[in-house]
Amino acid sequence: NAGVTQTPKFQVLKTGQSMTLQCAQDMNHNSMYWYRQDPGMGLRLIYYSASEGTTDKGEVPNGYNVSRLNKREFSLRLESAAPSQTSVYFCASSEPPSAGYNEQFFGPGTRLTVL
Amino acid sequence: RKEVEQDPGPFNVPEGATVAFNCTYSNSASQSFFWYRQDCRKEPKLLMSVYSSGNEDGRFTAQLNRASQYISLLIRDSKLSDSATYLCVVNMDTGRRALTFGSGTRLQVQP
Numbered sequence: 205n206a207g208v209t210q211t212p213k214f215q216v217l218k219t220g221q222s223m224t225l226q227c228a229q230d231m232n233h234n235s236m237y238w239y240r241q242d243p244g245m246g247l248r249l250i251y252y253s254a255s256e257g258t259t260d261k262g263e264v265p266n267g268y269n270v271s272r273l274n275k276r277e278f279s280l281r282l283e284s285a286a287p288s289q290t291s292v293y294f295c296a297s298s299e300p301p302s303a304g305y306n307e308q309f310f311g312p313g314t315r316l317t318v319l
Numbered sequence: 320r321k322e323v324e325q326d327p328g329p330f331n332v333p334e335g336a337t338v339a340f341n342c343t344y345s346n347s348a349s350q351s352f353f354w355y356r357q358d359c360r361k362e363p364k365l366l367m368s369v370y371s372s373g374n375e376d377g378r379f380t381a382q383l384n385r386a387s388q389y390i391s392l393l394i395r396d397s398k399l400s401d402s403a404t405y406l407c408v409v410n411m412d413t414g415r416r417a418l419t420f421g422s423g424t425r426l427q428v429q430p
Binding site: 248312 | 323327351353361362363364365368406410418420421422423
């Protein structure tokens, strides 16, 4: 099992460009998440998908959109990138919190720089 | 006030030392508690869950104090391979929201 995979691993964008970060998991998890990690800030939740067909905003959703394409895949789109979106982006998956134990499994991350 | 607070460190300790990290959380209704480990430029990985009665996994002991709203992690007989950032993580509700992460405590174990 590959676990959680993310593409690309690195990306450099110019201000105003758009891009989609891809995430897939093969653990048959229902819940998937997108976080960003900035120095001194910890991981902050951008968007969350409890199950296929549902998405919810997290702490920092502005400037992002998501698509839960199917149970395996959850993508994050930056429509018009800004320098403030320079960060490391992690995708994660888990069973839903209602299952009582919600260890999250993370992908390797995407390092994004916006110039 | 941050929802989950940790001392950022770094904690520099010699091999074989015992080191303890604390973490405080703001929401008294929080349900689940975890310690994750993150190596430099890698993804976070679950180290251990934290139970009300306290729990131990080899050299690692985690404790929860609900009354004071803090969580601790004790590492005994530190190894060089323990060098990493330790993230305190809290599930603040069992509804829609995901986990809330502290910003991490960096540990450097020196030979």
